[in-house]
Amino acid sequence: MTVIPTAPLAAPEGIESRRKRRAPRKPVRPFSWGRALAWTYVIAFLLVTVFPFYWILRTSLSNNFALSTDPGSFLPVGFSFDAFARVLGFASRDEALAAGGSGASIDILLSVRNSVIYAGLMTIIVVTASALAAYAFARLQWRGRNLVFSILLTALMVPGILTLLPNFVLINDLGLLNTFAGLLLPGALFSAFNIFFLRQFMLGLSAEVEEAALIDGAGPWKTMFRITLPMTSGPLVTLSILTFIGTWNDYFWPLLVANDAEVRPLTLALGVFQQASPQSQPDFSGQMAATLIAALPMLLLFMIFGKRIVNSIGFSGIK
């Protein structure tokens, strides 16, 4: 349900090769104050960016009572894994309270499961539906093709704010509140941006191989699965990653339709857990442990696909 989809674009080779071409010409530069200042800025910027992640880790490994004794320490205070045991449900209520828990509980494994189902199914369905539609718009010959495509693209203009409430009413009317179907349906079938992006890429592919296959009698269905979609695998992966991240982090739509613990994704569960914590003695280490668990899959994705994600973001702008 993101309003404006993040825009990835294909073929990151462009920037890379340009950079490589330029690189050998650069001689080793002598020291300059300007460069030193610039590096100082970059390091400061990175510190601000990364520090909160470190602070999540540091706090989650601290004892919640000990935290208040030395809040400025850069290392965990009263090092323990109690906070993780608490939010993962491995500690009894008494143990949790003794370790500084607030008594609020969070069934984080259930929420992880829900988030995996929500983001996973969303990614599979919307990328598949978009790829099929994109093929029809890029490769098949039929009347009204461009007209239908232009109509679908108008959806890019309408921000979520206008459709969210009526979509809630619709899901409510259909009796799908607190179901995965209700969570998924509004976003899973249609994504204007994905279709646009994949069509654009398919149009850029040479049609010769496909035409050859068609002439050999392969039929468009077989051609699509054997030739066009495999050649589109790069952008399909990129879109899948971006869709997964976006859905995993989604908050507003689940808040409207999925408040039941059985379907509630992590973002919502985190919010509920935080609200349940008493204002007087919040369970900061528990919150940070839960936060770390919620962010972990994204950080793993980042380690595996980091460069690809950066390139896909970079290329959105150029078009």
Next chain:
Amino acid sequence: MATTAAPRRNAPGRAHGLASRRNPSHRNDWKLALLLIAPAVIGFAVFAVYPTLRGIYLSFTDFQVLSPPEWTGLENIQTLLGDKMFWQSLGITFYFVALSVVFGILVSLVTAVILHRLTGSPFIRGLVILPFLISGVVAALVWQWMLDPQLGIVNIALEALTGERIKFLSSPEWVIPSVAAISVWKSMGYNAILIVAGLSTIPNEVYEAGRLDGASEIQMFRRLTIPLLRPILAMVIVLTVISAFQVFDIVAVTTKGGPANSSNVLQMYIYDKAFNQFDFGYAATMSLSLFVMLIAITFLQMRLLRADESDTN
């Protein structure tokens, strides 16, 4: 997969059009096309077109979800015009948008220019986008903890430096700047990478020519970089404005609109009307008005920024 062995990427694209028009194997394409676009078209009709029209309709009704909507004409709009809380929310939202757009774009632009000149390291660029990968809820939780008046590391550092603490999220004058700072933190790296991509499309020769003419770095930045970067900069600004107008998760987690409604942004107020007071009709009216404002602002920005052209030609 094996079939992709040798796609001839450089073959001229026009071969497609010519061949396909004569090729009888495309005669039955429309059947398959219908099948392939069916899911997308159904999704578009049911979950985009229908709710948009229904949202507009509901804006002119009294609707409490449980009973069917009742047409009330312009009553909601009259309520809106006289609703102090709406105008206050709108003001707060504008304040938030202004802060997060001005500072966000400034930081992203400076960072992008420096990164572009200094290093192409994928590792550094990767680190820069980290906050984009996490949800607003996670960002809000960790910053709420770091900004905590008693135990937060930011306040501890602040006290060591200035001797004073600031109630970032619990005082009316600091809450919006603080929420805007969290929002900037979350999006600055992403925007910087977008701008870096724009910068790398500017040919080096432009700068070499500038240098030959004796232009200083700052002159080149103002006279060459900014104008050539205009289209992408415009896009980043428009996207930032649109998302800032709809800020919700950071506010919902850190303040819930408080203290005393001082961070009650419009999206928060709409949510509250619909889901706590069950006044869906009026909530729809506010959504519609926000939508109209967004369209108008986007249009205005595109005109002002002349987003579709750079200054080169």
